[in-house]
Amino acid sequence: MDETNEDAQAGKLSSGGLTRVLQGGSVIEKGACSLTLIEQGILTPERAATIRSRQPENGMNIQAGDVYSAAALSMVLHTASPMVPTFRSDIRVFQVRSSSSTDDGNDPTSMAWFGGGADLTPYYLFDADIRDFHQIYKDLCEAHTDGIPGYSYTNMKAACDEYFYLPARNEHRGTGGIFFDDMTATRASQAFVEGVADAWMPSWLPIVERRSGASYTTEQKEWQLLRRGRYLEFNLLYDRGVKFGLANTNPRVEGVMVSAPPRIAYEYNHRIESGSAEDDLLKVLKKPKTWV
Amino acid sequence: MDETNEDAQAGKLSSGGLTRVLQGGSVIEKGACSLTLIEQGILTPERAATIRSRQPENGMNIQAGDVYSAAALSMVLHTASPMVPTFRSDIRVFQVRSSSSTDDGNDPTSMAWFGGGADLTPYYLFDADIRDFHQIYKDLCEAHTDGIPGYSYTNMKAACDEYFYLPARNEHRGTGGIFFDDMTATRASQAFVEGVADAWMPSWLPIVERRSGASYTTEQKEWQLLRRGRYLEFNLLYDRGVKFGLANTNPRVEGVMVSAPPRIAYEYNHRIESGSAEDDLLKVLKKPKTWV
Numbered sequence: 001m002d003e004t005n006e007d008a009q010a011g012k013l014s015s016g017g018l019t020r021v022l023q024g025g026s027v028i029e030k031g032a033c034s035l036t037l038i039e040q041g042i043l044t045p046e047r048a049a050t051i052r053s054r055q056p057e058n059g060m061n062i063q064a065g066d067v068y069s070a071a072a073l074s075m076v077l078h079t080a081s082p083m084v085p086t087f088r089s090d091i092r093v094f095q096v097r098s099s100s101s102t103d104d105g106n107d108p109t110s111m112a113w114f115g116g117g118a119d120l121t122p123y124y125l126f127d128a129d130i131r132d133f134h135q136i137y138k139d140l141c142e143a144h145t146d147g148i149p150g151y152s153y154t155n156m157k158a159a160c161d162e163y164f165y166l167p168a169r170n171e172h173r174g175t176g177g178i179f180f181d182d183m184t185a186t187r188a189s190q191a192f193v194e195g196v197a198d199a200w201m202p203s204w205l206p207i208v209e210r211r212s213g214a215s216y217t218t219e220q221k222e223w224q225l226l227r228r229g230r231y232l233e234f235n236l237l238y239d240r241g242v243k244f245g246l247a248n249t250n251p252r253v254e255g256v257m258v259s260a261p262p263r264i265a266y267e268y269n270h271r272i273e274s275g276s277a278e279d280d281l282l283k284v285l286k287k288p289k290t291w292v
Numbered sequence: 293m294d295e296t297n298e299d300a301q302a303g304k305l306s307s308g309g310l311t312r313v314l315q316g317g318s319v320i321e322k323g324a325c326s327l328t329l330i331e332q333g334i335l336t337p338e339r340a341a342t343i344r345s346r347q348p349e350n351g352m353n354i355q356a357g358d359v360y361s362a363a364a365l366s367m368v369l370h371t372a373s374p375m376v377p378t379f380r381s382d383i384r385v386f387q388v389r390s391s392s393s394t395d396d397g398n399d400p401t402s403m404a405w406f407g408g409g410a411d412l413t414p415y416y417l418f419d420a421d422i423r424d425f426h427q428i429y430k431d432l433c434e435a436h437t438d439g440i441p442g443y444s445y446t447n448m449k450a451a452c453d454e455y456f457y458l459p460a461r462n463e464h465r466g467t468g469g470i471f472f473d474d475m476t477a478t479r480a481s482q483a484f485v486e487g488v489a490d491a492w493m494p495s496w497l498p499i500v501e502r503r504s505g506a507s508y509t510t511e512q513k514e515w516q517l518l519r520r521g522r523y524l525e526f527n528l529l530y531d532r533g534v535k536f537g538l539a540n541t542n543p544r545v546e547g548v549m550v551s552a553p554p555r556i557a558y559e560y561n562h563r564i565e566s567g568s569a570e571d572d573l574l575k576v577l578k579k580p581k582t583w584v
Contacts, residue, residue: 019560021560021561032560225555229549229552232528236529237538253460253461257525260521261558262558263517263555263558265555266554268311268324
C-alpha cells in the first residue's frame with residue numbers, strides 16, 4: 001500500500017506546514033517530507049535572551065516582542081530493507097528584526113541564520129556506502145565553506161556525531177554526516193545550504209540502488225526494528241525539533257511525530273555475538289570513525 | 293518462546309537491582325518485574341532542597357550530603373491480545389536521615405515516605421473490566437486511608453489520571469487506577485501500601501481470564517501497536533522514573549527501558565471511524581470517567 005497525506009495548515013502556506021508522507025512502500029517503509037513556515041512570529045523573553053547571548057559585541061539588540069520568521073524543510077526516509085540506511089536531513093532559516101537597533105552599518109536591524117544537515121542511520125555497515133555519503137558532503141564543504149568562518153566538513157561532521165548521541169547508551173545514533181547551526185546568512189552560506197539540499201538525493205539514492213535488491217533474513221529485519229527503538233529514543237529524549245514541536249501550545253503532534261519509524265521492537269537484554277555484523281555496527285556507533 | 297532474564301547488580305542485592313523478564317509468551321508478550329534497592333545514597337543539593345521544600349515547619353533539616361535509602365518494586369505486563377489491557381504498578385519507599393536535626397520529638401532525625409500505584413492501559417474498552425479494577429482499589433482505599441491524611445481513592449484516582457497524561461496529545465495514557473506519592477510512612481500507610489501490592493494480581497488476573505481467549509483481527513492488533521507508541525512516548529517524555537534512571541551516571545539502560553512495549557507501530561495520521569470501538573476508547577482517554 002502506498003499512501004500520501006497532505007496537510008495545509010491555517011488555510012494558507014504563509015504561516016503553517018505542509019507534510020507529505022509515503023507509507024508502506026517496498027523501498028521506503030515510511031518517508032516524510034515536511035515544510036514549515038512561520039511569519040510574524042513574536043520572540044519570547046527566553047528566546048530573545050538566547051539569541052542575544054550569541055550576538056557579538058556590536059550585534060543586534062534583540063528584545064522580547066521582536067518579530068521573527070522561520071522556514072524549515074526536512075526529510076526522513078525509513079527503509080523497508082535493513083540493508084538500506086535510514087536517511088534524515090533538513091535545512092532551516094531563522095530571521096529576526098530588531099525593533100531597538102539602529103541600522104548604522106555596525107548595528108544591523110535584521111539578521112538571519114541557517115541550520116541543517118544530513119545523516120545516515122544504517123543497520124548493517126557497508127563501509128563504501130558510508131564513505132561515499134560522507135565524500136559528497138566533504139566535497140560540497142570544500143567547494144563552499146571557505147567563505148563561511150568556523151564551518152568546515154571536519155567541524156560539521158563532528159557536530160553531527162555530537163548531536164545524534166544517546167548519552168545513557170553511550171551510543172551515537174548512526175554513522176553521521178554533517179550538522180550545522182547558527183550560520184550567519186550570507187551569499188556564500190546560502191549557496192552552501194542550497195548545495196546541501198541538492199546533495200540529499202545524490203548522497204542516498206546510489207546506496208538505495210546498490211542495496212535494496214539484497215535479500216535479508218527475519219533476524220536482520222528484527223535487528224533493524226530493535227535499532228529503530230534507539231531512533232525513537234533519540235527523537236523523544238533529545239531532538240530539539242521534537243521537543244520544541246511538542247512544547248508548543250496546541251502542537252500539530254502528527255507533524256512532529258512524523259519522523260518516528262513505522263515499526264519498532266524492544267527486547268530486554270538483546271545479545272549480539274562478538275564479531276558479528278551487528279557487533280561491527282555497534283563498535284562504530286560507540287566510537288565514530290573518520291570516513292573520508 | 294518464553295524467556296526469563298535476571299540481573300543481580302553490584303554483586304549483592306543490598307544496593308542494586310533485580311529484574312525478571314518474560315518475553316514472547318502467549319498471554320504476556322513482554323512482562324517485567326523489577327526490584328531496586330539503594331543503601332547509603334548521598335543526597336545531592338537539588339534533591340535535599342526538594343525534600344526540604346515539602347517538609348512542614350517543624351520538619352527535618354535536610355541538607356546535601358545526608359544519607360538516604362530507597363527501595364522500589366515495579367511491574368509492567370504488556371499483553372499479546374489487544375483485548376487484554378496492559379498493567380503497570382509499583383510501590384516504593386524513600387528514607388532519609390538528617391545529620392543536623394536533633395531528635396527532640398518534634399524534629400525527627402529520620403523519615404520515610406511511600407509512593408506507588410497501579411493502572412490499566414486498555415486497547416478496547418470493556419467497561420466491566422475497568423470498573424472491577426477500580427472497585428478493588430476503591431475498596432482497599434476505603435479500608436485503609438482513614439488514618440492517612442490527604443489520601444483517598446478519589447484523590448489517588450485523580451492523581452493517576454493527571455500523572456499518566458500526554459499534554460501534546462491531550463490524551464490520558466490509559467483508564468487509570470491509583471497513584472500516590474510523598475505518603476508519610478506510618479503503620480497505617482505501610483498496611484495500605486502492602487495492600488496495594490497484594491491487590492495487583494487480583495485486580496488484573498480476572499480480566500486476563502475473561503478476555504485472553506477472545507479472538508481478534510490483524511487490524512485490532514495493529515491498533516494495539518499504534519497505542520503502544522503513546523505508551524513509549526509517555527515513558528520517554530514524561531515518566532519521572534525513566535527520566536531519573538536515564539539521567540544517572542552509567543545508567544543501567546536495559547533496566548530503565550524494560551517497561552517499553554515489545555512491538556510498536558507509528559503511522560502518520562491514522563484515522564479511526566467515528567463511533568467505532570477505537571473511537572470509544574479515545575473518548576475516555578480524552579476525558580477520564582468516574583468508574584466506581
